[in-house]
Amino acid sequence: MKTGRLKQKAGRATECPATSEGFGGDAIGSNPVAWYSLAGVVALITLVIYLPTLRNDFVSLDDYGYVLDNLHIRSLGPAFFQWAFTDLSAGFWHPVTWISYAVDYAIWGLNPLGYHFSAILIHALNTFLVCRLSAGLLYAARQAGSCPVCLDKQRILIAAGATALLFGLHPLHVESVAWISERKDLVCAFFFLLSLIAYLRYSATSGSKISGETSSKFYLNRHYLLSLAFFILALAGKTMAVSLPIVLLILDWYPLERIRSRNHFTLALLEKIPFISASLIISITSIIAQKSIGAMALMDSKPLATRLLVAFKALTVYLWKMVLPLHLIPYYPYPRSVSLLTPEHGLPILVFAGITAAAILLARKEPAWLAAWGIYLVILLPTLGIVQVGVHSMGDRFTYLPSLAPFLLAGVGAARIWTPPTSQGHSACVPKQIATVVAITLVCALIYATLKQISVWNNSMVLWNYVIERGGEFNPLAYNSRGHVYRDRGEFDKAISDYSVAMTQEPAQAEYLVSRGVAFCEKGDLERAMTDLNRAIALSPKEYLAYNNRGSVWYRKGENERAIEDFTRAIALKPSEHLAYRNRGVVYEKKGALDNAISDYSAVLTINPLLAGAYIDRGDLYMKKGAMELAAGDYLKAGNLGDMRRMPGAGERRFP
Numbered sequence: 001m002k003t004g005r006l007k008q009k010a011g012r013a014t015e016c017p018a019t020s021e022g023f024g025g026d027a028i029g030s031n032p033v034a035w036y037s038l039a040g041v042v043a044l045i046t047l048v049i050y051l052p053t054l055r056n057d058f059v060s061l062d063d064y065g066y067v068l069d070n071l072h073i074r075s076l077g078p079a080f081f082q083w084a085f086t087d088l089s090a091g092f093w094h095p096v097t098w099i100s101y102a103v104d105y106a107i108w109g110l111n112p113l114g115y116h117f118s119a120i121l122i123h124a125l126n127t128f129l130v131c132r133l134s135a136g137l138l139y140a141a142r143q144a145g146s147c148p149v150c151l152d153k154q155r156i157l158i159a160a161g162a163t164a165l166l167f168g169l170h171p172l173h174v175e176s177v178a179w180i181s182e183r184k185d186l187v188c189a190f191f192f193l194l195s196l197i198a199y200l201r202y203s204a205t206s207g208s209k210i211s212g213e214t215s216s217k218f219y220l221n222r223h224y225l226l227s228l229a230f231f232i233l234a235l236a237g238k239t240m241a242v243s244l245p246i247v248l249l250i251l252d253w254y255p256l257e258r259i260r261s262r263n264h265f266t267l268a269l270l271e272k273i274p275f276i277s278a279s280l281i282i283s284i285t286s287i288i289a290q291k292s293i294g295a296m297a298l299m300d301s302k303p304l305a306t307r308l309l310v311a312f313k314a315l316t317v318y319l320w321k322m323v324l325p326l327h328l329i330p331y332y333p334y335p336r337s338v339s340l341l342t343p344e345h346g347l348p349i350l351v352f353a354g355i356t357a358a359a360i361l362l363a364r365k366e367p368a369w370l371a372a373w374g375i376y377l378v379i380l381l382p383t384l385g386i387v388q389v390g391v392h393s394m395g396d397r398f399t400y401l402p403s404l405a406p407f408l409l410a411g412v413g414a415a416r417i418w419t420p421p422t423s424q425g426h427s428a429c430v431p432k433q434i435a436t437v438v439a440i441t442l443v444c445a446l447i448y449a450t451l452k453q454i455s456v457w458n459n460s461m462v463l464w465n466y467v468i469e470r471g472g473e474f475n476p477l478a479y480n481s482r483g484h485v486y487r488d489r490g491e492f493d494k495a496i497s498d499y500s501v502a503m504t505q506e507p508a509q510a511e512y513l514v515s516r517g518v519a520f521c522e523k524g525d526l527e528r529a530m531t532d533l534n535r536a537i538a539l540s541p542k543e544y545l546a547y548n549n550r551g552s553v554w555y556r557k558g559e560n561e562r563a564i565e566d567f568t569r570a571i572a573l574k575p576s577e578h579l580a581y582r583n584r585g586v587v588y589e590k591k592g593a594l595d596n597a598i599s600d601y602s603a604v605l606t607i608n609p610l611l612a613g614a615y616i617d618r619g620d621l622y623m624k625k626g627a628m629e630l631a632a633g634d635y636l637k638a639g640n641l642g643d644m645r646r647m648p649g650a651g652e653r654r655f656p
Contacts, residue, residue: 038161039131046168047124049447052454053116053178060460060484061330062181065090066101068110071610073102079609088289089576093282096191096236097184115180122186123168123177129193131164134408136200141255141368155415163404163411171325171449172318172403175396178457179330185400187237192244192401195230198223199248203256218271228274235278239286239382240401245275246378254367287387304386306338309345311384314394315377316348322399322406325449330456331467333475334393368412372405379404391477414439460485476502480512483519492523510540514549521553529553544574548583555587563587578607582614594621612641 058068067073072083084098100118108114138156167173176185202223218224234241252258252268259265321328340346359370383398418435456466464482471478483498499516506512517532533550536543551566567584574580585600601618604611619634 034157035132035135035160038157039128039164042131042161042164042168043124043128045165046127047120049169049450050120050123050177050454052451053120053457054113056112056116056178056454056457057459058112058115058180059457059463060481060488061179061463063179066181066183067105067115070101071608073098073105074610076102076106088285091286091290092184092239093285093289094184094187094236094238096233097187097238100183100187112180115183116178119177119180119183119186122183122190123173126186126189126193127164127168129190129197130167130404130407131160133193133197133200133404134160134163134411136197137251137255137408138412140200140203152415152419155419158418159408159411159415161411162414163408165443166407166410166446167403169443169446169450170322170403170407171328171446171453172321172396172399174328174450174453174457175330176400178454179397182397184238185240185397188234188241189237189401191230191234191237192241195227195234195244196247196251198227198230199251200256202227203252203258228278231275232278235282239282240379240398242279242283242382243379245272245279247375248272248275250371250374250378254371302334307386309338309340309349310335310393311386312348312352313345314384314398315380316351317394318380318399318402319406321396322403325446327470328396328453329467329470330396330463331471331475331478332392332394333471333477334391336474368409372409376402376405474505476505476509476512479505480515483515487515487519487522492519495519496523508539510536510543510546513539514543514545517546517553518549521549521556526553526557542573544570544577544580547573548580551580551583551587555583555590560587560591576607578604578611578614581607582617585617589617589621594625597621610641612638615641 058064072080072087080102081095081099084095084102101115104115104118135156138159142156176182202218202221205221205223231241231244234244249259249265249268249272252264259268338345340349355373359373363370380398380402383395385393418432418439455462457463461482464478464485467478468475468482479498479502483495483502486492486495486498496516496519499512499519502512503509503516513532513536517529517536520526520529520532530550530553533546533553536546537550540546547566547570551563551570554560554563554566564584564587567580567587570577570580571584581600581603585597585604588594588597588600598618598621601614601621604614605618608614615634615638619631619638622628622631622634
């Protein structure tokens with residue numbers, strides 16, 4: 001295999017000859033058992049540590065919409081795959097993630113244990129791949145004569161193992177694993193890592209130097225095509241993978257050293273056009289999807305300067321939490337006030353500037369620092385909120401992939417400490433013993449913190465109690481979410497109290513008025529329910545749920561015409577939502593307008609043909625009209641689907 005001629009670099013370690021084994025070089029090629037055993041052991045340790053996650057339940061933080069109420073994942077037929085690849089109602093295009101949920105449902109039904117087991121299994125596989133990738137990157141640096149661990153195979157083994165341990169056991173990653181709705185992090189990372197590994201293979205087979213000849217024939221290289229295929233699958237897991245083309249360019253500079261001039265950079269950029277094209281398409285699609293569901297509303301109220309200050313704070317806080325993983329919270333509220341003059345938002349800019357300047361100054365002798373810093377920033381950039389999606393300021397889950405670069409530097413540091421250059425003879429025993437004790441202590445501390453963080457995700461009540469206790473006084477979303485849990489339990493007074501706190505903290509938010517109005521309605525206090533829903537509509541005249549729920553209140557008060565009027569308004573606002581159609585159908589049925597009711601139930605089934613209860617409702621009306629064949633057809637379809645009305649979390653509750 002051609003490897004290209006290696007050049008001695010000034011100020012770097014002694015040149016190391018290239019090997020015939022492109023990725024992982026001589027060590028993995030000559031002793032694959034040791035390397036695979038190391039990666040397997042670290043992955044197994046990770047899986048075992050995360051086993052307590054199996055006791056956790058679904059939580060009311062997207063798990064209902066993604067799994068419990070998602071009727072689409074209950075079939076692996078053609079209709080499901082069409083939906084998975086075309087639906088953007090969740091605000092993202094992630095068909096591979098939907099497919100993983102559908103497979104889980106086919107195996108486990110709605111048992112949360114199965115979904116958690118799949119998550120920890122994927123995380124363990126990702127840990128295995130991190131070990132493999134780390135070894136490949138370090139050996140690439142070694143072959144280029146610039147290895148940061150002094151060309152020592154044992155040190156590279158230690159560095160790769162330490163990096164994988166940090167990745168697998170760090171409590172910052174608990175959110176991505178223990179939160180069922182964040183399966184997309186795991187799926188995206190799995191294919192992202194495979195894409196990087198395949199690209200390392202490609203860079204080895206195409207030679208250490210990039211040229212017009214090699215760059216024009218990239219499409220003939222199977223490793224390149226594999227890398228591109230894995231990248232597309234990563235994008236289909238989560239949009240965050242859009243950063244990979246820039247990561248590949250950074251790796252081309254260091255450690256692969258394929259970019260050594262402006263001409264090399266141009267050729268490398270041309271080589272990445274298929275990757276960049278896929279990134280642009282998915283980025284535009286995601287922005288359109290997020291706008292369609294109103295997830296980018298904060299962009300209108302928060303100027304760019306504010307979003308930049310919050311972004312600088314997030315990227316430095318993430319680094320701090322990687323070093324000292326304390327105060328990890330599932331939800332970080334967006335700050336009410338942001339000012340450059342405060343240490344909270346001014347200091348991170350200085351930290352960012354300092355790290356960037358230091359990395360640039362060290363780039364000639366230690367390019368690993370600048371490469372790692374660049375990769376960390378590039379992978380993290382889509383989640384920093386410059387293009388704001390949602391109402392959070394940061395999230396532990398966003399560090400899942402970006403942590404690779406800092407953890408690899410930490411792994412290299414661990415290898416240097418473990419086997420210092422002067423470690424010969426008896427004098428090295430004491431430092432190694434101390435290093436062993438420190439390493440064991442750190443691993444135990446990580447395990448303890450991870451187990452503690454796993455328990456936070458036990459159920460919805462535990463989760464939101466924790467967020468309210470640790471998330472600061474201003475946390476309206478957390479109070480609103482805990483109110484939902486109380487309401488589902490039938491504890492309406494506690495729910496109303498939490499909704500009231502949320503409203504006090506953010507009075508202009510119509511959502512909280514709707515929540516409290518529903519709680520009053522379920523409690524039987526229809527007048528106060530009506531007052532809250534009227535206020536919600538006054539605040540937000542296009543609030544779909546306010547009209548839908550006010551229609552429910554009118555129905556309970558016996559005001560059928562007014563109920564129909566509100567359901568009709570709700571339908572006009574969101575014609576793609578089935579709930580108001582079904583509610584209006586119930587009212588028409590109550591009035592004896594069977595044809596209108598049948599029409600509404602038919603609209604429900606056009607929107608979502610998987611709602612077995614709607615087939616039963618329409619079948620009942622066909623029976624009343626004497627249309628026995630039509631009724632039998634609807635009952636048969638409902639029977640094939642299963643009567644979802646009697647299944648928990650079926651998403652078919654018609655009235656609040």
